[in-house]
Each structure stands twice: as structure tokens, then as C-alpha cells.
Amino acid sequence: MSTEKPTEKNASNSKSAAPTTAITPTRAENYPEWYQQVVRAADLAENSDVRGCMVIKPWGYALWENVQRVLDRMFKDTGHKNAYFPLFIPLSYFEKEAEHVEGFAKECAVVTHHRLAPGKKADGKMGLIPAGELQEPLVVRPTSETIIGASFSKWVQSYRDLPLLINQWANVVRWEMRTRLFLRTTEFLWQEGHTAHATSEEAMVETLKMLEVYADFAENWMAMPVLKGEKTEGERFPGAVNTYCIEALMQDRKALQAGTSHFLGQNFAKASDIKFSDANGAVSFAWTTSWGVSTRLIGGMIMTHADDDGMVLPPRLAPSHVVIIPVTHKPETAQAVLDYCNRLAADLRRIPYAGRTIDVEVDARDIRGGDKAWQWIKKGIPLRVEVGPRDMEQDSVFMARRDRAHKDKQSLKRDDFVATITTILEEMQSGLFARAKAHREHNTKRVDSRSEFEAFFGARNDAEAEDGAGGTASVVMGGFALAHYCPDPKIEEELKTKFAVTCRCLPIDGAEEPGKCIFSGKPSTRRAVFAKAY
């Protein structure tokens, strides 16, 4: 994380002095506010008039479309098919799995009427009021296990119908108390995979396979390093037997759960009556899984890569890879420069990269060049290329990379640029990953006693201490703590209350290592990961 502060020059000069960073406040000054400002400055999304719901703007939606395109390919390559199920779930379906209902009951939007009629509203004025009450209320899906289960029970008769491997791209609604753009919104976009298998082993293989797909995507496409692990009982998906997750460490050292994969055992099969006859004619319940990632991934990319000048996009998922900025302030050469830029754009657009072709913006808007360049910096486009009359004469371009200082530009022969652009983008992609991974390693600590644990995180009411300057707490204490731990809901409850710390997961790649639980002293064979979390 940068520790840059506004310089004295900035503080003492008149308002005409350019700020030292494009985003105010900086990450160090106020991380949550910085996050909001990046989302806005990068033109990714904005709050809507609907409580807790966001408008995803074209630049942000294009990023999501790239996430979708790549993941969708991965799902299909692992044998899954897409389908679509209703937004509305009859209340009775929801009640079938006891833990599931209990887990989601507090955050459901419920449809009770199907029409509007003129009438007197609660404030006494005339207007439209709901009419035509439904016999059975409909729940707007917070997740689709139950309604997909209803279909699965019809589709599955024989062991020959298994495995059933389905994915759905959809929106879901969870009526959260507090929302934040991309990280937690009332309505969000996601994919949910739902599968049914003949055996427990097969379902478990599927659960872990999809966790692997998510980890692969996070690391190789988002350039976001993740830990794979299993959730403890208290953090489990309502109704699941086991929940696995990928956890990433953000720049403020808080953890973000970036994806989950659940082994549902036979719980949902029993609730939805998903049964099949095996080769011997014996009837048994199927074993099911479900797994999902959401638009939260975009929040993860922001908090992993963005800096005090705005968004930094991983090239493989960037909506556009390069913006060409024609320098056309001399009227006599303006058209020639523009033509030159368009020809360059056309050549670039033929180059294959990361499963598509290079996407190019030619920004010929009639606004000042500096302003234009800064807008693209804030949007996080990987490469900016300026082309003016002088460059054109020498058949060269002036290139700036988003992963370097904004004044650090280099002149390249046009043909060399075209020939090396994918190499440059790949270098940036791996550079982002390496930087994020170094940040995580730097903020991961092996903790061997309770006192060490407490020192690492600080007590919850140390909020002021977390924020050197006083005022808005922005820098979180801690990071990932690796500690021997024997899962116990009571301990987790206490950690949450006292330190705002949760057990993120029991890593599945963690090496076996004998030790003692730092809380109970009981023997343990592996370390768990603890952190403050989003």
C-alpha cells in the first residue's frame, strides 16, 4: 500500500495546483471512502434511487461480461450446461430445508400481490396500492437451491440421468442491512452452479473441482491470489454439509470471500425429493452441490489492484486494453493524425489476446489532452498511447502503462508496439499478480499463542489506534493470521465480538504440522486462517 500523502506543495499552493493523486482521499487516509471514489471515478457503477441497488455502468458491465465469458467457458469445459430458473420461489419450497430457511429468512424480499389499483395510500393520499393478494407469497430468490431442486426431482429418475451438471447466470436479492457498491448490494448478479450425483464421493469431487476453477480464475485472470479452504461450522452455507471458499487479502488487510462451493450431502435432495434408481433397482437420494461467484469479484479486483490514481485493471479482463489518444490541436495535421490512429486501432484489433482480440478505444473527444489522459488513468485502462504529428512523422507512438508512474512514458516504433503489445499486457498481468501476492505474504503471519494473536489484531475498540490520525478508521490491523485451531463455535463467537475477527477457513493446501490450538491447547494438525473480513 502506498503511504503517499499530499505534498506540502499541494497543501500550500492555490487550488490551481494539480492534486498529487487522482483519488481523494488516498487509501492510507480513508480506505472505505477511497473505495467509493474509485468506483465513481472509474465510471464502474453508481448508486441508484432504489435502496441498496446499484446501476452498473458500461465500463463496469463490460468488465463483468468478461468475467462471465471466461467463467462460462470454464464451466462448459468441465461439462456443465446453462439453464434458467424462475426469479420467484413459492414460499413453501423455501420452507423445505430447515437450516436453509433459517439462514435466509431475515433477508428475503417477498411478493404478496400481483396488481396495482387506485386507492388511498398509507399517508391518506390517493395513488396506486397493491391489490390482488397472492394465495401463496413468492420469495424473490436469494439463491436457487430449492427451486432448482424442484426441477431436478423431475429430471432425475435413474442413475443414467446422473450426474446432472447445471449452471445459471442470474440476479438474486438479499435484503442486507448495509450495502456497498459491488461488495454487498441488495440485488446482485452472479452465477450459481447446481449439480446432482449418484455418490457422495462424486459430489465431493465436483465441489472441490469447482473450487479449483474459481481459484484458477481468481489467480490467472483477476490476478488476485487466493487461499482455498473449508469453512468452519459457523460460517457454513445454510443447509450445507461442507462449505469451501476462496479467500483473498485486500490492500487494507481485510479478507474478502471471493467464491464458495458447497457440498450439500443429501440434505437438499431429501428436501426436494431428488431420488434415483441405481443399477440394482434400489432407490436412493442424490448427492448435490452448489457453487457461486458474484459481482463482488469486481469489488475484489478494485481492492486488490486499484491505487491512489484510481482503477487498475488486470489486462486479461479489461473492457479495453488500450486507448489511443490523437493529439490533434494543429488543424492542418488533425485529420492525418486521426486517420493514422484509426489504422493503428484496426491493426491492433486483429491481434488475438486472452481468448479474444485486443480491444481498442480511440478517444477523439474534443476535450483537453491532460484531462482525457487522467480520465483513462482513473478508469484503469492498461495502456495509453498518444499519437501526434511528430510521432506520426517518425512512425512511432508514445506509450504509458497503468502499472507505472503516469509520467513514465516511452516512445516506441509503431510496428514494434503492435508486435509487442500482448507481451506487454502479459507482463502487466503477471506483475499485478506478483505485487498482490507479495502484499499477502507480507501481511500473513504465523501466530503461535493467544497473546500473539491479540497483539496482531488489537482489540475491537482500538478503532482509533488503527487509524493513526484519529477520525476515520481506515487501516485495519492484522492481515492473515495462521494459527493452530480446533474449531469451536464458542471461540469464534468470542473472537468476532472482541476483535471483529473470523476464522476465514481451514486451508486445504496447508501442510500437516502438529501443534496445539492457541485457544484451547488441544492438539491440532493444521493451521487455520483468521482475519477481519468484508
Added chain:
RNA sequence: CGGGGUGUAGCUCAGCUUGGUAGAGCGCUUGCUUCGGGAGCAAGAGGCCGCAGGUUCGAAUCCUGUCACCCCGACCA
């Protein structure tokens, strides 16, 4: 649902204590000068001050009610 707070121009807010009928910055439009760089100067557009009552000659300002949103908790992909 508990505890705080705020509703005034597209955005961020000042004005309210001590009522006299609307302000700033940013953004937007136009002109001139600048410009391989987040420009300067000038002019301009834009608001029945959340809503409903009340007090008053007069309410953004005082009183009552109401709605909405925000922050801190419990919950969360």
C-alpha cells in the same frame, strides 16, 4: 429493531442559533487566450430550500407531524 445524524442547483455543501422571500465550489453551455497535457479569464443556463400542517405582515430559517436517506451496532456472496 436499538442509538445518533441529514434532507437547499446534476454533484459536494454553506445559509438556519438572532425569520425579510436563495448562495459557493465542482460539473454543464458559449466566447477569447492557452494547450504534447488534469489551464486561465469572462459571460450564461440551472433550485416553488424532502412533504404536509401551524405560528407570523412575512418561513430554507421557529413549532408539530410525516416520509426518505446516511452513519454506528446485530446479519451478510
